[in-house]
Structures are given as structure tokens and as C-alpha cells.
Amino acid sequence: MPVEVTDTDVTLTRADDAGTSVKILLHGANILSWSVGGAEKLWLSSGAILDGSKAVRGGVPLVFPVFGKATSGPTSTLPQHGFARLSTWELLGQVAAEPLTVQFGLGPENIPEALRKEWPFDFTLLYTVALGVDTLETKLTVQNSGSVAWDFQTLLHTYFKIPDVDAVVVTGLTSVQVKDKVSKSEYAETNTLVTISSEVDRVYENVASEVTIESSGKPIYAISRTNLDDVVVWNPWVNASKNMGDFKPEDGYKTMLCVEAGSVSKWTTMAPGESWEATETIKALL
Ligand code: BG6
Numbered sequence: 001m002p003v004e005v006t007d008t009d010v011t012l013t014r015a016d017d018a019g020t021s022v023k024i025l026l027h028g029a030n031i032l033s034w035s036v037g038g039a040e041k042l043w044l045s046s047g048a049i050l051d052g053s054k055a056v057r058g059g060v061p062l063v064f065p066v067f068g069k070a071t072s073g074p075t076s077t078l079p080q081h082g083f084a085r086l087s088t089w090e091l092l093g094q095v096a097a098e099p100l101t102v103q104f105g106l107g108p109e110n111i112p113e114a115l116r117k118e119w120p121f122d123f124t125l126l127y128t129v130a131l132g133v134d135t136l137e138t139k140l141t142v143q144n145s146g147s148v149a150w151d152f153q154t155l156l157h158t159y160f161k162i163p164d165v166d167a168v169v170v171t172g173l174t175s176v177q178v179k180d181k182v183s184k185s186e187y188a189e190t191n192t193l194v195t196i197s198s199e200v201d202r203v204y205e206n207v208a209s210e211v212t213i214e215s216s217g218k219p220i221y222a223i224s225r226t227n228l229d230d231v232v233v234w235n236p237w238v239n240a241s242k243n244m245g246d247f248k249p250e251d252g253y254k255t256m257l258c259v260e261a262g263s264v265s266k267w268t269t270m271a272p273g274e275s276w277e278a279t280e281t282i283k284a285l286l
Contacts, residue, residue, distance in 0.1 A: 010026070011024075016133070056085070064152060078119055083119065101130040105125065121144070126141040137281045151268065156262065162256065175188055182198075182200065207229065211259060225280050229265070231262070
């Protein structure tokens with residue numbers, strides 16, 4: 001079966017390669033696993049909580065309508081990274097056979113009541129996940145279905161599985177302006193190859209080019225984006241991973257790297273009736 005549905009998740013498997021599949025949890029529409037030719041490409045914590053009581057630690061959590069914690073405005077009372085990853089999405093069904101594509105939807109009726117009170121706007125989110133031979137394409141459509149304008153930020157918080165953080169670099173970020181949350185400073189990236197050797201939590205703003213992750217000098221993932229101008233690079237390293245109860249194993253930071261495509265350095269304003277769309281395509285290169 002190309003599309004298998006249970007009460008809690010959906011799995012797509014390609015007809016041409018049973019080792020190429022993607023599994024999506026309805027809670028958060030969180031992608032849990034993406035395998036290409038039998039090789040897992042996403043990092044999922046062995047301590048991840050999948051019962052809907054918490055956001056999932058790993059895979060691809062979807063951040064909406066706020067990135068991090070806002071200090072003012074209508075999203076400031078929402079939890080970190082908003083409610084989309086804390087809500088159970090509806091499976092709308094398969095929408096294409098090639099690439100194998102399914103769509104999920106989220107509206108005000110799907111949000112936990114306490115969070116709905118904090119952000120009382122009318123909206124529809126459509127999340128479309130397409131599994132190609134060696135690609136995973138995700139498209140987010142945001143619609144204002146109400147009669148007042150509202151603002152949002154969004155991010156695809158992708159946890160890539162990597163062989164060894166010491167051997168990995170990120171390319172495509174040279175000269176890009178960075179907001180560095182660890183050093184609490186702002187600067188332009190000077191490195192052509194961005195290495196990870198301590199805690200990294202940076203927002204690269206308005207990244208023009210494709211971003212790649214290389215391992216031992218070879219590109220392993222290429223990330224292309226439309227309408228997702230910013231790229232967040234995050235690795236919690238030793239101490240910050242110890243502070244997350246659901247980050248397991250404790251040395252898991254050595255085999256994961258978050259490179260997150262988003263629209264987070266500005267707010268996007270949605271007028272009533274307006275629709276906005278963004279896509280990310282990840283290609284597995286090895
Ligand atoms: C990243 C942020 O996107 O997500 C980090 O830049 C944050 O600051 C990380 O720590 C994980 O967030 P959370 O809420 O899933 O623990």
C-alpha cells in the first residue's frame with residue numbers, strides 16, 4: 001500500500017523502492033522518519049514523546065505562528081514555537097501519485113482550547129508532503145479565513161541525521177547576516193564552510209542561495225526554499241541537550257543537525273481572505 005493510515009500516523013511508501021518512505025504523525029503533522037533506499041535521513045530522539053502530550057523532539061516539527069517566544073503582540077502568550085506542533089492535524093488525503101503526495105489541514109477547531117483562547121484568529125493551514133525518488137518536498141499554505149488581519153512566522157524545524165557532527169559543514173551561508181542567540185550578537189557570516197564545534201543557535205537572515213550539508217567533503221543534503229527566506233542552524237551540543245528531558249541519547253547532538261527553513265526574521269501580515277504559500281525541497285545526495 002503506498003499510503004497507510006493508522007489512528008495516529010500516515011506512512012507513504014514508494015512503489016519503486018520499498019525502502020523509500022516517509023512517516024508523519026498526525027500530532028503536529030510532525031514528520032517522524034524519511035528513508036531513502038532504506039537509509040534514515042532524519043534524526044528522532046529515542047526519548048521523543050509521540051502521544052500528543054508534547055511537541056516531538058526530532059523529525060520535522062512545524063513552527064507556526066511564532067518562532068521562539070515573542071515578547072509582545074498577540075503571539076506573546078503562546079508557548080515557544082506556537083501551536084501547530086501541539087495540535088492534531090487532519091489527514092485530507094492523497095493528492096497525487098507521483099511524487100506520492102498527501103495533504104494535512106489545521107484550523108481553529110483542531111487547536112487545544114487553552115491555546116485557541118490565546119490566539120483567537122481564523123485561519124486554515126494546509127501542509128502538503130511529497131515523497132520523490134530522493135526528495136522530500138513540503139509545502140505550507142497559510143490562509144486568513146477571518147475578517148481581521150493577523151501576523152505570523154513559520155519554520156520547518158528539520159532535524160537532519162548526520163554521520164558525525166565533527167565532519168559536517170553547512171554551505172551557502174557566506175556573507176549572510178546572522179542573529180546569534182548563543183553569543184547574543186549580530187554579524188555577517190565570514191566562513192564559506194560553517195562548522196559546528198560547540199552550541200550553535202543562529203538565525204541566518206535572507207539567505208539567497210541553496211544551502212547544503214556536507215559530510216567529509218561530500219554534499220549529503222541540498223535544501224532549496226521558496227518564500228522561506230531565513231535559515232536557522234541549531235545544535236544544542238553537550239549542556240543544552242542535557243537540559244532537554246526528551247533529548248536522547250545524551251550524546252545524540254553528535255549525529256543531528258537542525259537546518260531549518262523559515263520565515264522568522266520578519267512578520268508576514270495576512271489580510272482577510274489572503275493566502276500565502278512556501279515550499280522546502282530536501283534532496284538526499286548520498
Ligand atoms: C530552534 C531555536 O529553532 O529550536 C532554539 O532556534 C531552540 O533556540 C530550538 O532551542 C528547540 O526548541 P524547542 O522548543 O523544540 O526545545
